[in-house]
Amino acid sequence: MSADAAWQEEAARLRAAPPRHLLFLCVANSARSQMAEGIARALAPASTRISSAGSRPTQVNPLAVAALAEIGIEISGQRSKGLQEIAPDVDAVITLCQEEVCPVWLGKAMRLHWGLPDPAAQAGDEPARLEAFRRVRDELRTRLAAVFRQPDGDAIRYGPATPEELGAVRALLERLHLPAADVGAPHQTFLVARSGADVVGCVALERYGEDALLRSLGVVPRLQGSGVGKALHAEAIAEAERQGVRALYLLTTTAARFFARAGFSRIDRASVPAALAASTEFRSLCPAAAVCMVKHLPR
Incomplete structure (x- = not known):
């Protein structure tokens, strides 16, 4: 065996x-x-x-x-x-x-x-x-x-975050030690996973012309490893394609292997488009040691 x-x-x-x-x-x-x-x-x-x-x-x-x-x-x-x-x-x-x-x-x-x-x-x-x-x-x-299997994934619902849910999103990101100070900026689209009335996961797209920053992917600890994170990632990719995004960029300190399996490639931080490089996430929220990655989407 x-x-x-x-x-x-x-x-x-x-x-x-x-x-x-x-x-x-x-x-x-x-x-x-x-x-x-x-x-x-x-x-x-x-x-x-x-x-x-x-x-x-x-x-x-x-x-x-x-x-x-x-x-x-x-x-x-x-x-x-x-x-x-x-x-x-x-x-x-x-x-x-x-x-x-x-x-x-x-x-x-x-x-x-x-x-x-x-x-x-x-x-x-x-x-x-x-x-x-x-x-x-x-x-x-x-x-x-x-x-300790959690409730069936069918019990988790996915969709855009409402304005009232952004506080719960911010609290979740802070709990996971992920950047949360700028949650709710106008150029962000947040998607959430819900179990009943509770926000149990989130992910966001931050648009910069034809490019976007994939950020704030997080799941409550009790559901980590249950597939909720993968489902949120899939929702974000689908949303990016609906918005006509050409390339998705991200910074990560802990999940480079996960994103590599999802089709992202490591790149030098200096090669990121200027608009993304000027974003709050790149300038101040993520440490210099974070891995920079990109995924090009079909046109």
Whole structure:
């Protein structure tokens, strides 16, 4: 059985017997298990208790905090814990060690093993190390989204944002640490995803003649990995084509791989049309380290 098939089978086991108390284990309770705890808490029902621990606990790695903050999940208040601190009512345990010998939970519980590389072992400068944390974060998010499946995508409705919804859009972007100061400018078209009366995702086009800036693509943490982001991206592309946009540009600090899979190519920031380069997003809202990308649309 392939590694992908194995974890998908394990996710199905957890869905079939939803745990009341899910515990993540690794040695130091510093990186993988801390990120898993934060992501699971964002995705799981409120009735599910989420914990993490280690056999030799140290402290929460700051890069784990930074990687989750990028997707709107706050774990700066979490701390490393030993096994003896965990309540005995755990009914499902996921061990995350790959290179090390994982701690053992002696209580009665369903046991699963998701061996993932330790991002804290990544050599190099801080950007390279942070990228290792992002890879593990994204893998954990994919797996845990399969465990804690959200309502069917058919329950999500997509369409233009109303003026009254722009406040909710701004709040969502701020939660996700995305630029929000200029939301509502006249040359912007915001599209939103709605679950009931709640805005659960957004994306925007900012027009500059025949070109446009694709920006503000964000989804609430509990629905990340559920396909809402891909659907919003598709809505934005369709809207750009309806508006006759020739080329879509964007800046991203965290989602270059997602956009590359969607047909965007990396370009030098200096090659962006002057009108876009003068935009607030390019001039001041996005850091100089952000990746610049473009996608040319059919005429």
